[in-house]
Amino acid sequence: MxxxxxxxxxxxxxxxxxxxxxxxxxxxxxxxxxxxxxxxxxAAPQETKAGDTAKASLKDAKGQPVGDVTFEQTPHGVLIKGTLSNIPAGTHAIHIHEAGKCDAPEFKTAGGHFNPSKKTHGMLSPGGKHEGDLPNLNVAQDGKVQFEFFANGGLTVASMMDTDGASVVVHAKADDYKTDPAGDAGGRIACGVVSK
CATH class of the missing domain: 1.20.5 (Single alpha-helices involved in coiled-coils or other helix-helix interfaces)
Known part of the structure; x- marks a missing residue:
């Protein structure tokens, strides 16, 4: 035992x-x-990838090319660069819109501003801003403008490439950065579909 x-x-x-x-x-x-x-x-692949790029070639209401806007994904947001010409001199709003469609002459097919988070319009709005809200353009007397913005408020190159795409729209007037839904920016004078 x-x-x-x-x-x-x-x-x-x-x-x-x-x-x-x-x-x-x-x-x-x-x-x-x-x-x-x-x-x-x-799991689904990660949406945002640094180095992703996209481009929009803009045309005016008559179908004439007015320039290009490029998008580059960085680890901290999207670098947006553009060169435009034949735009009326003065201050103009530029926004990313929710649909990748630019039917002239009014470009209403581009829809409203790109706004997946459903905020109100404007950088000065307490309930804002849309992911598609960008700073105004100051166009010189010769109708040309070159710009560079950095968007870090939730905008990504991948998010613009959703099922209905996105577009870039230049407006007739300046964005006041607060009036919902479009900053009282007036009509749409140029538009380009965002594509890879």
Whole structure:
């Protein structure tokens, strides 16, 4: 009986590390890490990727080209650059609109401002701003303007490439940065569909 008890104790002592290994927190952690890796592979790909680019070639109401706007995804937001010409001198609003369609002459097919988070319009609005709200353009007397903006309020290149796309619209007047839904910016004088 004594030797049987000693044999049982010795067997348990030898088996204890193996049994413990199966139930220790590190074993649980390994299983959790493996499960997370498996979920990662089956999850949807990450939307925002630094280096993604897109471009919009704008035309006026008569279908004449007026310039290009480019978008580059960075780790901190979207770098937006553009060169436009044949735009009336003065201050003009420029926005990203919710649909990738630019039917002249009024460009209403571009829809409202790109606004997936459903905020009110304007950088000065307490309930704003739309992801598609951008600073005004100051066009010189020769009708030319070159600009560079940085958009970090939730706008991404990937988000503009949703099922109905997006477009860039230049307005007849300046954006007052507060009036909902479009900053009292007047009619749409140029438009371009955003594409890869």
């Amino acid at each position: 004594k030797s049987h008890a000693l044999l049982t104790a010795a067997t348990l002592a030898l088996a204890a590390p193996a049994l413990a290994q199966k139930t220790t927190p590190s074993a649980v952690r390994e299983k959790t890490v493996e499960a997370a890796k498996k979920d990662e592979k089956t």
